[in-house]
Amino acid sequence: MSEGLPQNMKAKFLMAMPGLPDPNFAQTLTCMCEHNESGALGFIVNKVHPLLTGRELFEDLSIECDDTVDKLDIFLGGPVQPSGVFVLHGPPFSWNESLRVTEWLCLSNSRDILEAIAVGKGPETFMVMLGCAGWGPMQLDNELGDSAWLTCDLTEEIMFKTSPDLKYEKAMMLI
DSSP states (O other): OOSSOOOOOTTEEEEEOTTOSOTTTTTOEEEEEEEETTEEEEEEOSOBOSSOOHHHHHHHTTOOOOGGGTTOOEEEOOSEEEEEEEEEEOSOOOOSSEEEOSSSOEEEOOHHHHHHHHTTOSOSSEEEEEEEEEEOTTHHHHHHHTTOEEEEEOOHHHHHHSOHHHHHHHHHHTO
């Protein structure tokens, strides 16, 4: 880290330090999508909702779906906006509400991408998240200064090709 200037965590993984007191983040791997003077936004990518199925989520949203959603994992993205539905995904990036995170990753939360995913016509790689992790201005910077988090670069391999229970461990190996 450069002297006195906090490192921008956009497009990084945050790994909770062992012993982090917040139970929301114990043993979590968080994909950081934004980090600026207004705060930071990320999504936990290794906690699958234990009960909710893709079909139930789409039915709750009154979105028509087919059998492709029956085995779809819904992830617990974080404790903020727990009923908010977000999608971390690869190309295409032409959805209505999208934030580009890297050249291979985008964050969207518009109905058009959810309707496409519900019938198997969404992006090839994606994760559907409920809720997010948010930090106020300088909050994450202070936590990083207090060594609450380990960090490494995002990888497509860990995001989309690693089973949720192995993501934290795999990211730890990148440090």
